[in-house]
Amino acid sequence: MESKQQVQVAENVLHCQNNSQDLYMIQERRSANYKPNIWKHDFLQSLSSKHDEEQYRGVTAKLREEVQKNFGEALDLLATLKLVDSIVKLGLESYFEEEIKQSLDIIAASIKNRNLKVEENLYATALRFKLLRLHGYEVSPGENSGKGVFDGFFDGTFDRSKCTDVRGLIELFEASHLAYEGEATLDDAKAFSPRILTSIDSRTIESDLAKHVVHVLELPSHWGVLWFDVKWNINAYENDKHTNKHLLALAKVNFNMVQATLQKDLRDSSRWWRNLGLIENLGFTRDRLVESFLCAVGLVFEPKYSSFRKLLTKVIIMILIIDDVYDVYGSLNELQQFTEAVDRWDTRGVQELPECMKICFQALFDITNEMALEMQREKDGNQVLPHLKKVHGRRHHLTTFGISVGRFLQSNVQGGRMVR
DSSP states (O other): OOOTGGGOOOSOGGGOOOOSOOHHHHHOOOOOOOOOOOOOHHHHHHOOOSOOHHHHHHHHHHHHHHHHHHHHHOSSHHHHHHHHHHHHHTTOGGGSHHHHHHHHHHHHHHHHHTOOOSOOSHHHHHHHHHHHHHTTOOOOOSGGGSSOTTTTTBSSSBOGGGOOOHHHHHHHHHHHTTOOTTOHHHHHHHHHHHHHHHHSOGGGSOHHHHHHHHHHHHSOGGGSOHHHHHHHHHHHHHTOTTOOHHHHHHHHHHHHHHHHHHHHHHHHHHHHHHHHTOGGGOTTSOOOHHHHHHHHHHHOOSGGGHHHHHHHHHHHHHHHHHHHIIIIIOOHHHHHHHHHHHHHTOGGGGTTSOHHHHHHHHHHHHHHHHHHHHHHHHTTTOOOHHHHHHHTSTTSHHHHHHHHHHHHHHHHHHTTOOOO
């Protein structure tokens, strides 16, 4: 990794010298007028938590054992479905992967053999469908897909008289967002369930249930990011009449542990970003460390994926920077040279480019090599650099799309219009 001193350039980065004949770009660089970064380094370094993973590991192990007993003690399959659903919503699935798989295997096999002993109401049916499809099991909603789980409620359209349960309508709405193309039953469910839910007078149902209706209509689970919804789910579960105290305690401890790990990861990423010294030299690009980190958290939030989160944060940041090189800074000639250098993976190919673009390429080069080394260590020597280099090549989206954007912007500049 290059040191901060090695990437220093002149202060006026928006007017870097250029050997090309593109007078439009020499005289004036485009600006996207990005808003400044609101997350200061010192503030990010101040984030801390007492909930260290090592300190609470024994607590989580005991609570896990207590919750584990509930899988064997569940009186019926509906109780098992509720337990699995709660575990998923509380962000605890990684603790019970084997138990969840075994439970869903039994339920899926029971459906296939038509010997499922579960209460056949809308809530149980929709919840069963949602969990099975969410975990990759083959399950048909019915109609165009053949005989399915919703056949008792659907005959060309959903039967309003059979769909009166609010919790059932909530689960039906959630399940509808897991539809495959051409599944008319779920398409109808997506239109039917919110229409009924919005027509319900909140004064006629429990306040917590009314809040749940508002919450799910605002953002269905499948459209959101699980970890960003966990705290809301914990609060909702705590107010549930049938709360499992051990599961609730585990959810709270786990939430604090994960937050502590994420704060540490963010501190590490902030130090890396500051030491890189890149943003100080690139006035045209976005400074979006925290936003990039949160994107990584959205993919994987569990503590064991700390290295992956930090690597992915770096990837996202570089995508933003390179995107701005193509969309905002570079001229067509410069972008062609930059693309060829990336395609060859050769730092000598950028020597005639403005300093800003040299810095961008060097950062891309260094970060990619750093990622390759780290992944190689974790994968016992497997060579990953050739695959990472391919991602940046001409045959892939980054450079090809960038050149297209560059041509579009260049044509507008030459036409007398400055595109922002």
